[in-house]
Amino acid sequence: MLTAILTAVLVVAATGLICSVLLVVAAKYFHVPVDEKEIKARACLPGANCGACGYTGCDGYAKALASGEETRSNLCVPGADAVAKQLSDALGLAYADVIEQVATIHCGGDCAQAKRRADYQGISSCAAANLIYGGAGICPVGCIGLGDCAKACPNGAICIENGLAHIDTRKCTGCGICTKTCPHHLIDLMPDVERVLVTCSNTDKGADTRKACTHGCIGCKKCEKNCPSGAITVVDNLARIDYSKCTNCDTCAKGCPTGCIMISDFSGIHRYTVVPSAPAEKTAEKTADPSEPAKV
Amino acid sequence: MKFLMIIMTSVLVNNYVLSRFLGICPFLGVSKKLNQATGMGVAVTFVMLLATSVTWPIQKFLLDRFGLGYLQTIVFILVIAALVQFVEIVLKKYIPALHASLGIYLPLITTNCAVLGVTINNIRDETINTFGKAMVNSLGCGIGFLFAMVLFSGVRSRLEDADPPKAFRGLPITLIAAAITSLSLFGFSGVATGLFGG
Numbered sequence: 001m002l003t004a005i006l007t008a009v010l011v012v013a014a015t016g017l018i019c020s021v022l023l024v025v026a027a028k029y030f031h032v033p034v035d036e037k038e039i040k041a042r043a044c045l046p047g048a049n050c051g052a053c054g055y056t057g058c059d060g061y062a063k064a065l066a067s068g069e070e071t072r073s074n075l076c077v078p079g080a081d082a083v084a085k086q087l088s089d090a091l092g093l094a095y096a097d098v099i100e101q102v103a104t105i106h107c108g109g110d111c112a113q114a115k116r117r118a119d120y121q122g123i124s125s126c127a128a129a130n131l132i133y134g135g136a137g138i139c140p141v142g143c144i145g146l147g148d149c150a151k152a153c154p155n156g157a158i159c160i161e162n163g164l165a166h167i168d169t170r171k172c173t174g175c176g177i178c179t180k181t182c183p184h185h186l187i188d189l190m191p192d193v194e195r196v197l198v199t200c201s202n203t204d205k206g207a208d209t210r211k212a213c214t215h216g217c218i219g220c221k222k223c224e225k226n227c228p229s230g231a232i233t234v235v236d237n238l239a240r241i242d243y244s245k246c247t248n249c250d251t252c253a254k255g256c257p258t259g260c261i262m263i264s265d266f267s268g269i270h271r272y273t274v275v276p277s278a279p280a281e282k283t284a285e286k287t288a289d290p291s292e293p294a295k296v
Numbered sequence: 297m298k299f300l301m302i303i304m305t306s307v308l309v310n311n312y313v314l315s316r317f318l319g320i321c322p323f324l325g326v327s328k329k330l331n332q333a334t335g336m337g338v339a340v341t342f343v344m345l346l347a348t349s350v351t352w353p354i355q356k357f358l359l360d361r362f363g364l365g366y367l368q369t370i371v372f373i374l375v376i377a378a379l380v381q382f383v384e385i386v387l388k389k390y391i392p393a394l395h396a397s398l399g400i401y402l403p404l405i406t407t408n409c410a411v412l413g414v415t416i417n418n419i420r421d422e423t424i425n426t427f428g429k430a431m432v433n434s435l436g437c438g439i440g441f442l443f444a445m446v447l448f449s450g451v452r453s454r455l456e457d458a459d460p461p462k463a464f465r466g467l468p469i470t471l472i473a474a475a476i477t478s479l480s481l482f483g484f485s486g487v488a489t490g491l492f493g494g
Contacts, residue, residue, distance in 0.1 A: 022382060
């Protein structure tokens with residue numbers, strides 16, 4: 001009886017011992033050295049792994065900072081200025097304000113502009129409506145307007161008005177949760193210093209877009225010709241703005257025949273208007289942010 | 297043909313998740329998104345193969361020889377846990393890419409009941425009498441797990457859009473869906489034997 005207990009205890013203890021010795025040796029022998037700078041940088045970051053910095057999580061950003069391939073310390077959006085300051089102090093990098101990201105919706109077709117081909121009466125969710133021929137609107141990529149993004153937004157920054165989602169930039173923290181919920185992928189994040197936006201995602205031919213929505217981009221290339229800095233190109237019947245060249249001069253928005261290139265009205269609510277804002281205000285906005293790094 | 301029979305049986309008829317109800321925790325926990333479900337399935341297959349390759353010789357050449365068969369469960373748990381940790385360390389050093397994709401799942405399944413179930417079943421089942429057959433059975437069970445995960449993640453993506461009564465929302469409707477999914481696999485019992493011979 002006693003020997004049986006003793007054997008069992010000894011065998012299990014011996015197995016445990018062998019395993020632990022093996023693990024200790026392995027941990028020593030296969031040790032992967034981690035850069036001290038990387039540990040320091042990682043300690044500053046919040047650990048949300050949101051990917052707003054453009055790297056695969058906080059570890060990826062810390063690694064890039066430590067290896068010196070990334071020199072900007074202001075990429076962490078959730079951490080905001082405090083984290084940027086800490087990172088700059090810890091690694092001896094130049095400090096710059098964090099440029100906040102805001103969500104923007106690349107569709108401007110509300111009930112008055114986007115035509116419907118059917119009346120949807122199913123479950124009140126964009127994801128569900130999208131399963132039935134991509135929603136009730138004629139435009140295959142337009143805002144469905146059932147508010148999956150509004151339900152997902154943790155800050156209550158999105159509201160649905162006239163069948164179109166609007167984002168309140170004062171409440172938006174740039175977390176990007178809404179960008180993942182939209183079944184048509186209409187929402188994306190952009191730096192809070194940009195003021196012109198193409199509020200359409202339709203790549204159909206101009207005539208087809210017209211039939212679907214009076215607000216849509218018809219690919220007329222007027223903006224491409226008018227833009228003084230060559231920032232706009234029309235690809236697949238849709239205008240695209242290269243924000244690294246854009247100077248926020250509003251020429252495109254003023255000339256757009258359908259009004260789908262819009263200017264933020266600075267009220268905080270991201271309801272774009274075609275009325276251009278005062279030029280004085282524009283220059284003030286630009287000079288207020290001289291430390292802005294090159295945008296990608 | 298015998299190997300094919302073993303694989304088909306363990307994938308379809310004796311599916312570890314849907315027929316034997318082992319490994320339900322990761323099945324319900326990680327099946328929300330397809331890529332996560334696939335990652336978990338691959339990691340489990342990998343660990344099952346690894347665990348069998350070690351526990352089978354331990355049982356046959358050490359425990360059985362010295363009459364210590366009754367220590368099977370505790371020894372297997374110890375050995376599998378240590379082995380998975382060891383492999384994780386080695387992967388981190390030599391194949392960082394694989395570590396990055398499997399790494400988060402490995403600690404989760406060190407002593408998952410499906411993994412322990414496969415290793416013990418490989419010993420108990422009298423038709424699995426060679427090392428090769430044990431390995432093939434583990435592979436089949438792993439593929440079965442992957443299959444169940446992928447299948448159920450598809451079902452769950454539909455559940456997200458469904459609008460069940462309030463009392464059923466969340467876990468209850470997920471469990472009911474899991475039950476119906478497992479029912480569908482019962483259609484295979486008998487078919488595998490007929491196709492590949494006993």
